[in-house]
Structure formats: C-alpha cells, structure tokens
Amino acid sequence: MSLLIVGTMAFDALETPFGKVDRIIGGSATYAAWAASNFTQPIKQVSIIGGDFPQEELDALGARGVVFDGVDVIKDGKSFFWSGRYHLDMNTRDSLITDLNVLAQFDPKIPDSYQDCDYVMLGNLVPAVQAKVLDQLKHKPKLVIMDTMNFWMDIAMDELKQVLKRVDLLMVNDGEARQLSGEYSLVKAAKKIQAMGPKYLIIKKGEHGALLFYDGKIFSCPALPLEEVFDPTGAGDTFAGGFIGYLARTDDISFDNMKTAVVVGSAMASFCVEKFGPTRMKELTNEDLVNRMAEFTTLMDVNVEIALIA
Amino acid sequence: MSLLIVGTMAFDALETPFGKVDRIIGGSATYAAWAASNFTQPIKQVSIIGGDFPQEELDALGARGVVFDGVDVIKDGKSFFWSGRYHLDMNTRDSLITDLNVLAQFDPKIPDSYQDCDYVMLGNLVPAVQAKVLDQLKHKPKLVIMDTMNFWMDIAMDELKQVLKRVDLLMVNDGEARQLSGEYSLVKAAKKIQAMGPKYLIIKKGEHGALLFYDGKIFSCPALPLEEVFDPTGAGDTFAGGFIGYLARTDDISFDNMKTAVVVGSAMASFCVEKFGPTRMKELTNEDLVNRMAEFTTLMDVNVEIALIA
Numbered sequence: 001m002s003l004l005i006v007g008t009m010a011f012d013a014l015e016t017p018f019g020k021v022d023r024i025i026g027g028s029a030t031y032a033a034w035a036a037s038n039f040t041q042p043i044k045q046v047s048i049i050g051g052d053f054p055q056e057e058l059d060a061l062g063a064r065g066v067v068f069d070g071v072d073v074i075k076d077g078k079s080f081f082w083s084g085r086y087h088l089d090m091n092t093r094d095s096l097i098t099d100l101n102v103l104a105q106f107d108p109k110i111p112d113s114y115q116d117c118d119y120v121m122l123g124n125l126v127p128a129v130q131a132k133v134l135d136q137l138k139h140k141p142k143l144v145i146m147d148t149m150n151f152w153m154d155i156a157m158d159e160l161k162q163v164l165k166r167v168d169l170l171m172v173n174d175g176e177a178r179q180l181s182g183e184y185s186l187v188k189a190a191k192k193i194q195a196m197g198p199k200y201l202i203i204k205k206g207e208h209g210a211l212l213f214y215d216g217k218i219f220s221c222p223a224l225p226l227e228e229v230f231d232p233t234g235a236g237d238t239f240a241g242g243f244i245g246y247l248a249r250t251d252d253i254s255f256d257n258m259k260t261a262v263v264v265g266s267a268m269a270s271f272c273v274e275k276f277g278p279t280r281m282k283e284l285t286n287e288d289l290v291n292r293m294a295e296f297t298t299l300m301d302v303n304v305e306i307a308l309i310a
Numbered sequence: 311m312s313l314l315i316v317g318t319m320a321f322d323a324l325e326t327p328f329g330k331v332d333r334i335i336g337g338s339a340t341y342a343a344w345a346a347s348n349f350t351q352p353i354k355q356v357s358i359i360g361g362d363f364p365q366e367e368l369d370a371l372g373a374r375g376v377v378f379d380g381v382d383v384i385k386d387g388k389s390f391f392w393s394g395r396y397h398l399d400m401n402t403r404d405s406l407i408t409d410l411n412v413l414a415q416f417d418p419k420i421p422d423s424y425q426d427c428d429y430v431m432l433g434n435l436v437p438a439v440q441a442k443v444l445d446q447l448k449h450k451p452k453l454v455i456m457d458t459m460n461f462w463m464d465i466a467m468d469e470l471k472q473v474l475k476r477v478d479l480l481m482v483n484d485g486e487a488r489q490l491s492g493e494y495s496l497v498k499a500a501k502k503i504q505a506m507g508p509k510y511l512i513i514k515k516g517e518h519g520a521l522l523f524y525d526g527k528i529f530s531c532p533a534l535p536l537e538e539v540f541d542p543t544g545a546g547d548t549f550a551g552g553f554i555g556y557l558a559r560t561d562d563i564s565f566d567n568m569k570t571a572v573v574v575g576s577a578m579a580s581f582c583v584e585k586f587g588p589t590r591m592k593e594l595t596n597e598d599l600v601n602r603m604a605e606f607t608t609l610m611d612v613n614v615e616i617a618l619i620a
Binding site: 038039040041088089184185186187188205208209211217218219220221222225226227228229246249250256259260262263264286289290293294296297298299300301302303304305306307308309 | 348349350351398399494495496497498515518519521527528529530531532535536537538539556559560566569570572573574596599600603604606607608609610611612613614615616617618619
C-alpha cells in the first residue's frame with residue numbers, strides 16, 4: 001500500500017564521542033524514507049528543501065521508490081539545518097544550532113497523486129503543519145502515525161492535543177510521554193495519552209527498547225545491545241519508517257502485526273546508529289535485515305511454560 | 311535439587327513515595343528464600359540473626375521448606391538493620407541507617423547436612439564472607455551465583471575479584487556492571503566481566519528489565535510495566551531467588567532454561583514490588599504465578615518472520 005511521509009529533509013552537523021561531521025544529509029522524512037523503502041514503494045514524500053539539497057541525494061531516494069511531487073523546492077532558499085552534540089551516554093544531546101531556513105515557510109500541499117495513501121506518517125513538525133496535512137486528505141487513511149517532541153509540548157500543547165485527536169498512533173520517548181501525561185508511571189501515562197486520541201501508543205526508551213500499548217495490552221521490544229552506538233541521529237525516524245513501512249507492506253494493523261513492526265523499527269534503528277547520519281541505511285541489504293531479525297529472535301525467544309511445586 | 315542460600319536476614323525501615331514502615335522483615339536471604347520456595351524445597355539457609363528475629367517469621371519460612379541449621383542465632387544480639395528512602399523514580403535510594411549488629415561477626419559455617427547442595431546463591435555480602443562459604447563446600451556445585459554491590463567495588467575490589475573467579479554467574483545492576491568493568495557499553499562491560507571469571511552474567515536494569523549474557527549470546531527480558539511500584543526493596547533478591555530456585559527445580563543450566571529462569575526471576579520481582587517488604591511474597595499462589603508468566607508471554611511474544619521487498 002502507498003505510504004505518505006511528511007517531515008524534514010535537511011542538513012545536520014553532528015558531534016558524538018566517536019567523531020564529528022560538519023554537514024551530512026538528515027531530516028526526519030529522509031531517515032524515515034530510507035527505512036520504509038526496504039518494505040514498501042512508492043513512498044510519497046511531503047517536505048520542503050532549499051536549492052542546496054543535493055540532487056544525488058534525491059536521486060538515491062528516487063531509486064528507492066521515493067517520489068517528490070509533494071516536496072517544495074525553494075531554489076534560492078537554504079534547507080533546514082540542525083547541529084547537535086551527544087553526551088557520553090548517547091541518550092542525551094545538546095542542540096547547538098537550529099536554522100529553520102526554508103522550513104519556516106513550510107505549507108505542505110498534498111498532490112492528487114498522493115490521495116491513494118492508506119498509511120500516513122506525520123514526522124516531528126509544528127503541530128499546525130501536521131494538522132494541515134490531515135486537513136487535505138480526501139479519504140481517511142487506514143493508519144495515521146505521529147511523532148512529536150517535548151519542544152511542541154512546551155510551546156504549542158493545545159495545537160498538539162488537537163492533532164492527537166486525529167491520529168491512530170503516537171510515538172514519543174519516555175520523557176515526552178511523562179511530560180504529555182503528567183504521570184511518572186508509563187502504564188498510567190499510556191492510559192492518559194490514549195484517552196487523548198491515539199488508540200495505539202509507542203513509548204521509545206532508547207537503549208532500553210520500546211513499549212507498544214493497545215487496548216489494555218502491552219508489548220515490550222528490546223533494543224539490540226550494541227558494542228558501540230556511533231551516532232544516534234535518526235534512530236527514532238528510522239524506527240518510525242521501518243514500523244510504518246512494514247505495516248504498509250503487509251497491510252495488516254492487527255496488534256500482532258504491529259508487534260512485528262515494532263521489532264522491524266527497532267532493527268532499523270539498530271542499523272542507523274552504527275554509522276554517522278544515514279550512511280548505514282543506504283548500504284542495507286535484505287541479507288542484513290534477515291540476519292538482524294534473527295538476532296532479535298535470539299534476544300527475545302524464550303519458553304515461559306514453567307514447572308511449579310504442585 | 312537442594313539449594314543453598316547465604317545472605318542477610320534482617321529488619322528494614324522503608325520510606326517510599328507511597329508510605330513508610332518502621333520495622334519490617336528484610337534481608338537478601340529472606341527475600342531470596344521466599345521466592346525460591348515456590349520452586350524448590352528444602353532451601354538450606356546460611357545467615358546470622360539476633361534474638362530479636364521473630365520466631366513466627368522463621369516458622370513461616372520453615373513451612374516453605376527453609377531449614378536453618380546454617381543460621382547462627384546470637385540470642386543477646388540484634389539482627390542487621392537497614393533503613394532507606396526511595397526517590398520518586400524508585401530506581402534510586404538513600405541509605406539512612408545501616409546497623410550491622412550481629413552481621414559484623416558473621417562467620418558462616420556450612421553444616422554437613424548442606425553438603426549435598428548443587429545450587430548455591432551467594433547473596434550480597436562482604437566478598438571475604440562469600441569466599442568462606444565456597445571454601446567449605448566439599449564438592450563443586452553445579453551452579454554458583456553471586457550478587458554484590460557497588461559498595462564492595464569501592465572498598466574491597468581485590469577480594470571481590472577473587473570471588474568472581476570462583477563463581478559461574480554474577481548478577482549486578484547496570485551501574486555496577488559499568489563500575490566493575492570500566493566500560494559504558496553493557497556489551498563491552500559484559501565481555502570484560504566474563505573474562506574475570508563468571509561464564510554467565512545477568513545485568514539488572516530495574517524497570518527496563520534484565521540482560522543475560524552467555525557465550526556471545528544475549529537474552530533480553532523486559533520488566534513487567536506496572537501502574538505503581540510500591541516498594542522496590544527485595545526486587546533484586548527475589549529475582550535471584552526465583553532464578554536459582556527455578557534452575558534448582560528443573561536441574562537444567564542450559565542457556566535456554568536460564569532464559570526461562572530470568573523470566574521467572576522477573577516475575578518474582580514484579581510481585582515483590584507490589585507491597586511493602588516481603589508481604590506480597592508471602593501471599594503468592596501458584597495461580598498468581600501462572601497468570602503472571604502469561605502476562606510475560608503477552609509482553610514478549612512476537613513473530614519475527616518478515617516480508618521483504620525481493
């Protein structure tokens with residue numbers, strides 16, 4: 001099934017304990033598209049870029065089935081730029097520079113050719129922009145998933161809550177789930193957030209994996225323990241892209257299939273962090289994927305039939 | 311198979327965000343015995359108590375198959391006392407009072423009637439005391455597991471490392487694994503710790519579950535997401551008791567069975583934290599256990615066969 005992804009396509013400057021890069025391709029929609037394209041094509045991208053966004057990057061994504069009819073190109077503008085430095089634990093980071101550039105004028109237009117999309121991913125953006133995408137959809141998609149961040153909770157909570165009512169699944173990290181709900185316990189936080197709109201909730205916990213909540217049930221997916229996390233940038237976006245790409249491919253939004261999709265997303269994130277930026281995502285082969293899923297099997301597979309004292 | 315547990319039997323005073331108790335039964339060996347007795351009996355306890363330790367508590371443990379030939383009773387002494395206050399996140403705590411009392415003179419004696427034990431748990435104690443227990447064993451057990459804590463790494467690292475060489479499995483939390491190895495990555499930490507002696511390593515991550523490392527393989531067990539953690543005291547000890555109690559019952563130390571044992575330990579810890587002290591452990595029924603294991607199945611069960619683009 002067709003997948004629509006809205007998000008940023010950008011440049012990043014990154015500094016981790018392992019090194020730094022001054023300018024590398026980034027953006028939530030870029031990462032998500034690379035991950036999703038392992039499972040479903042075409043991917044109908046909605047974004048905005050400046051004239052500085054490299055043609056070869058567009059070509060590389062195009063070769064993976066990503067279409068750009070919904071990507072606004074501002075020839076004399078500059079693409080969104082973000083610069084960040086990760087701390088040693090790799091779970092926390094400082095934003096050094098955030099230059100919105102063309103993103104400040106992002107007014108997404110959904111082309112007619114995108115109206116067949118049954119799967120929609122709203123990447124982390126101003127809530128009002130996320131809402132504009134939903135406003136333009138002529139039929140209700142099978143699944144709308146949404147990413148967001150603490151920044152929007154700080155400055156645009158009301159708008160964020162309006163969008164929440166219109167999506168099926170929200171994806172946030174544990175700190176954001178706590179902030180959004182005002183509850184420390186993630187189980188309580190999940191109940192409150194689900195009451196705000198999304199039937200499904202994924203809480204991402206970085207190196208501790210992710211939790212999927214639906215209808216009183218919980219699935220816990222571990223992160224793959226890694227010797228080194230080289231660069232966490234894009235981990236959340238590749239998680240989201242792998243997750244919804246897999247659902248779009250299988251066209252099955254049962255809880256059981258969503259659990260598999262969470263493992264797929266976790267596998268994508270585990271690849272993403274192995275190299276700077278989207279480098280590793282571009283190299284991925286089907287064999288890599290199959291092997292990584294087998295690693296998740298080893299990590300999770302267990303017999304829970306137990307012998308008790310009678 | 312017979313199980314030998316060495317550790318403390320004590321009184322605790324506890325303060326959590328949900329309330330406080332001034333004097334409740336505690337101690338690593340107490341918690342571990344309650345958990346293990348769901349799976350294996352007899353349990354051969356090694357500890358030291360004062361004349362103040364309640365006879366009804368001994369009777370209650372005795373009714374669960376715990377024997378006390380190896381428990382030194384100092385009639386005119388006072389039992390070990392610990393007092394602590396938990397922070398809101400329930401993962402961190404301050405020790406307020408630590409009165410060693412009779413524990414200061416703990417010189418464990420292993421009775422002949424204990425020499426048939428194939429499974430041995432060394433609870434968190436001065437490493438030299440743990441070593442004394444091993445010194446007295448006349449035949450090599452099938453499995454020796456060891457708990458310890460950061461305090462011994464600070465003041466007795468050399469002695470600790472000597473004991474490490476003699477055990478099969480070490481159980482520590484993530485912070486302790488990092489301190490012991492000097493590595494931030496838990497995968498790297500595990501390799502270094504396994505090179506110190508224990509073939510098996512369990513790294514406990516509180517609400518994020520536990521990792522079992524063996525022979526280059528990793529198993530990740532989630533913690534059960536709970537609405538409320540009422541009192542975390544004893545969670546690690548009931549984890550250890552459930553883990554080794556289950557292994558002793560099944561007499562199977564294959565990696566696959568150890569994975570099941572980790573889930574059993576996690577289930578025990580999930581019960582323990584529901585009420586103050588060992589209260590919940592005393593009420594447990596087989597039905598509770600079977601239902602909780604089923605909850606872990608829901609939490610972990612997933613199909614990882616994936617559909618890829620050819």
